[in-house]
Amino acid sequence: MNLPALVDLPPSLQSLTQSHRQSFKAASPASAQWDEAFWLQFDRVCAASDFVFQQVQQDPTLLLELHASGLLQRRYGPGELRAQVVAALAEVDNEEQLGRQLRRQRTRQQVRIIWRDLTRQADLVQTCRDLSDLADASIDQAYQWLYPRHCQQFGTPRGRRSGAVQHMVVLGMGKLGARELNLSSDIDLIFGYPEGGETEGVKRPLDNQEFFIRLGQRLIKALDPITVDGFVFRVDMRLRPYGSSGALVLSFNALEQYYQDQGRDWERYAMIKARVVAGDQAAGAQLLEMLRPFVYRRYLDFSAIEALRTMKQLIQQEVRRKGMADNIKLGSGGIREVEFIAQAFQLIHGGRDLSLQQRPLLSVLATLEGQGYLPSAVVGELREGYAFLRYTEHAIQAIADRQTQMLPDGEHDQARIALMMGFADWPSFHGQLMHWRGRIDWHFRQVIADPDEEEGSTGDLSVGGEWLPLWEEEQHEEAACRQLEEAGFSDAARALKRLADLRTSPQLRAMQRVGRERLDAFIPRLLAQAVEHADPDLVLERVLPLVEAVARRSAYLVLLTENPDALRRLLTLCAASPWIAEQITRFPLLLDELLNESRLFSPPLAPELAAELRERLTRIPEDDLEQQMEALRHFKLAHNLRVAASEIVGSLALMKVSDYLTWLAEAILEQVLALAWRQTVARHGTPLRSDGQACDPGFIIVGYGKVGGIELGHGSDLDLVFIHDGDANAETDGLKPIDSAQFFARLGQKIIHLLTAQTNSGQLYEVDMRLRPSGAAGLLTSSIGAFERYQLNEAWTWEHQALVRARVLVGCGQVAGAFEQVRAQVLSRQRDLPALRTEVSEMRAKMRDNLGTRITAAGTAANAFDACVPLDLKQDAGGIVDIEFMVQYAALAWAGEYPALLQYTDNIRILEGLEQAGLLPAADASLLREAYKAYRSAAHRQALQKQAGVVSGELFVAERREVRRIWGELGLT
Structure with a gap:
């Protein structure tokens, strides 16, 4: 931070310097020694500050001591200023002396602080920190001196419930709380004490509140009054509950009740900077934690x-x-x-x-x-x-x-x-x-x-004001319908009924006055922006459920009222996708994402995504699992919305959409594994590997299917398999030891719980574990050895097909390497190709029979290309699964001879590998890639429209025929 420059004294001030020097020299001890550098600083400071000159003129030894000690030239070390205040009070015997010593210390420190400020030896932060440290030390040391003497007179206060000795907590507000005091700040304080009770050790005990009120008055008297020695700090107690008319000191319960029931907006603003400056620091931290929900709302609070x-x-x-x-x-x-x-x-x-x-x-x-x-x-x-x-x-x-x-x-x-x-x-x-x-x-x-001013409205008519009479039913139904029709609504009567239903809904009838005022300010704005869309009827249909959902939390309405651009983006996205409209209605906290257009339509890349989530979780205490789960869910919801929004506006292509959704899953799984590992180790200790070394974590999460193939879509579940390298015969090293198999089973259960548990923000992902060895009947987690044995000796062909798309998502690099070796070994085995074609074809036939469109025999009947019949993009012949099965067949058939086919797990790059190896004609490989992307793009669009992956049979006719042709040419039936 740049300091103001040093400039020469102007002529109008130079005349002061000579007289100031002479006066100061005359008052100084004859033995005092001052160099020229000192006099240059003296001239500058005393020409600018009458206060400093008056103090050093009255007591030249003050400046002599500060100069000789070097305190004018250097900053204080940690605790040094407080130590000086403590030393000054060491010999104090009575309250008069306490006040005098505090005031003299204040004068001494004030001269030093102003001197260093005006000679540019301290910047703004240092100056404010010294002033705040002086206030902290003065308040706290005065309290520490007064408290035992107050107890001698009135007894020691104890809590009625806990029986513990009670101390006062002094909260510093405003600039003191933020350590930003200025050169002549007053200090805003609030006094509290933990719990009610009474004093003990005296004949006539006092109620705790009365004890602390009297103590607070003595503390203020030590600091505030102006005496011949000046003052310490002007004390302002008006920020306490009920202001000047309220009790000087309140218990924690009374403070919490006041802020919960009667706390006003300006008190939230003030409480942001509240800090414990004196008294019981531990109890003060508890008090601030109690008051945190009053200051900081869990939702966006516009x-x-x-x-x-x-x-x-x-x-x-x-x-x-x-x-x-x-x-x-x-x-x-x-x-x-x-x-x-x-x-x-x-x-x-x-x-x-x-x-x-x-x-x-x-x-x-x-x-x-x-x-x-x-x-x-x-x-x-x-x-x-x-x-x-x-x-x-x-x-x-x-x-x-x-x-x-x-x-x-x-x-x-x-x-x-x-x-x-x-x-x-x-x-x-x-x-x-x-x-x-x-x-x-x-x-x-x-x-x-005010957004009305921002929009440039004139007169008393606010933005959307022309719709206010319609919303408040100040015009006849016929006139209201005519206004809606002229504005572009196709079904004015239905739109009017929707508004009437909203107006009379139970949620709105239960609204408080402030909430209703916010709604009345918002609806005209909503209508004014809705009519700018091509289909305002659709906009209203999709957005009004959101309005009803947030009516009782009207801060969300304020968000949209205060941010016209955010409202515009909301209507655009809801008009384009009912899935987005539903997501925001279920989770209104997503409205926050609409505030920043560049962020909304520019999702971060994988490293930034993972770093952002890690940073967000580091701000949450490790033992607050509930908040960690909420943070993970909000992170997923927010980034899902950003990806969907980017896809809708065309800033993300299909392949990038899947990339982002997959990266998002990986970032979340990384943190979920870390959370689950930390909790399981804390309970049972760390498991061991067969070489006796600790697993850290010795565990991987393998993704199959869409997440394995980097092809996640909106709403996709996760196909996962858990693998570890723990020693089955060794126990963990904790207080409650269990064997490795149990440890990793519990770790897997914890991971699944973190992913699937329903909270206020929904669940993270649906998880499917049926691809693990032996399926639903198998163990939840497998050792790497057991996984290898199963894949080599027991797995079915369809499980090897699934392994083609399997890859390690997160976890231990050493175990990941072992998994890759097992995968390569299994997929590279020499196979009987006729038998392989038969097994792949039979499995595909079963899927078509069970999952394909019945009226077209899963897309194989003559009517499969008719406009009046549905086409299942995934399961019908010539669709997504046919391409996936061909890729998997090719990888199993030729990976032994062409190991490069195992490098990737996504269908697009495996097809590129087949083309490069000459195993598929370039034209066929290109056709399959483009058909696959077209199908998935259509499926994504269907998902955003909240529709199943089913389209008209007249679509993708050429693509399906060509896919079926290639299927047959590979010898599959």
Whole structure:
């Protein structure tokens, strides 16, 4: 962060320096030694700050000691400032001395901090951190001094339920909580204590609340009053529940009840920065955890925008009323607007994105940039503008140690501000200041501005206002139908009935007033955008169920009201795909994905996908399995939507769609295996391999079918097989040891549970384990040796066909290598080709008989190409499975002679390998590839339309005939 430049003293301030030097020398001890470098700094600091000059003039030994100790030239080490406060209070005998020593320490530290700030030896972060550390130490040490003496007088407070000794918790709010105190900040505090009870050890016990109220009053008295020694910190307790009229101290239960029942939006905003600054740190951490659900909602909470907008309007009214346009904190483009921008994102997204649950504003801005919430250029301007304003704030306050953010109107102080900010004169400084205020205000409006203003509406008519009378039934049915027809609805009466049904639904009747107001603001916008579509009837049909589903969680309606582009994308996707409409209706949290167009239509590549999921899970405590499962499910839902949206708009081709869906499954399986492994090892210890080494994890998840062939579609299940290399005769090394077979069986069960358990966000995947050795009758997990023996000696031909598409998805590299060797050994065996053709043909015939279209004899009858009969893209003759069986037959027939056929598991690249080896004519191989992609593309489209993979028999006639021809030429029947 750039520090303001050092510039020469202007002539208007140079006259001060000589008199200041003389006065200070006269007051200093005769033995004091000062070098020229010191005097240059002295002139600069004392010309700018009356406060510093007054303090060092009164007590020159203060500056002498700071200079001699080197504290003016270096930063504090960890805990060093607190140690100085502790030492200052070591000999304190009474409260009068406590107050005096705290005030003297504050003056000493304030002189040092201002000196280092004005001589550019400390940047903004260091200055704010020193001020905050001083406040922390002053509050906590005052409390630690007062508490035992208070107990001697009134007894020791104990909890009625726990019997434990009770301590007070002091929460620092605002800038103190974020460690961002300015040079003359007050401190906003909230006092609490863990539980009710009474004191013991005295004749007349006190109720715990009364005990802590009296203690809180003594603590404030130690810090706040102005005496001949100054003050420590101005204490503001108005942020506590019920404000000035509320009890000074409340129990944790009372605090939780208040925020749960009566907490207001501005209190959520304030609580973002709450931090335990004094008292019982462990109990304070529990309190903050209790209050976290009040601050951070589990869902996207765009109602925060409304609250912040209202707060800003109230501030603007106050600024205008008091003529405070030159207030660099509250005025337009001021510090508060940067804070509002950051905290808007925290309140909206922080419940789900734990990386936003932090206090320092600059750290939040960095996260907004890193997580893609705001562009780097925007964050850069906000960061620079904020720093400029905070340096300016410090310059204003350094003059006289006054709590003000108003620009001075006198030329003398204006010259001081320009000097401290590195400008030759006031006009130069003021021009730069107004530049940054203008940029901040512009960015603020992009985030906080009312969407009606953003859309450029005029007068009192908001966006979609022409539809409000229809929605509120302020016009006759005939006029309403006419308005709908003129706007493009084909069945106006039906559309009107849909709106009426929504209006009278139980969910809407149960809505609270705020929710109903949000709905009334949203529906006109919805109708205004729906009529822009070619089929507004269809849009309404698919979107109104979502509106009804989220009516009781109206923050989602605010999201769409506040983000017209997100609403536009929602309607486009729902119009294109009922599957997407259903997904968003079932899981409204997906609406978050609509906010960022570039992210929505640009899914990440495999490495970024895996890294994003790992990062997301690292923010969740390891023992919070419920939240980890929810995070996995939300991740899958979000990326599924992004892939589907990209497919609909054409930014992803079919092969890439399957790639992304497969990468997504692999990223999820990697984390599921890690979770299951960690939990199983924690319970039973680590299993051992036959060589005595620990398995870590000694386990692989093998994917078959679509996931093995990198051909996943929307809604595909996972065909999985679990393999390990544990020693069956060895036990795990934990407190509850079990043999390796049991360990890996339980590991497999845990993996299946994590994948299939239904939570609020659904399940991750349906899992099919029937391709494991011996199928449903076999063990859930197999050792690599048992898997090899089964494949070589017991497996059926169809199981070897399945093995063609099998590959390791995640797990131990060593076991993966062993699996690849077994697979190659099995698939490369010499086979009796006539017998192989017979077995493959018979298995295919059984599938057609059981799964194909009956009225066309699975696509083999003469009517198979009629428009009036259905075609099963997968199972009918000439379709997907025929191509898959031909590929599998070819791999089994020729892999022994052409091992390159085993390199890949997907049909497209195996077909390329058959062509390169000369085993299939180039024309035939190309035809099969293109037919296969065409079939799968059609199946994907059907899935997005929530339809089975069945189309009209008149489609794909040429492709099916050619596939059947090649089938026959391979000798299959």
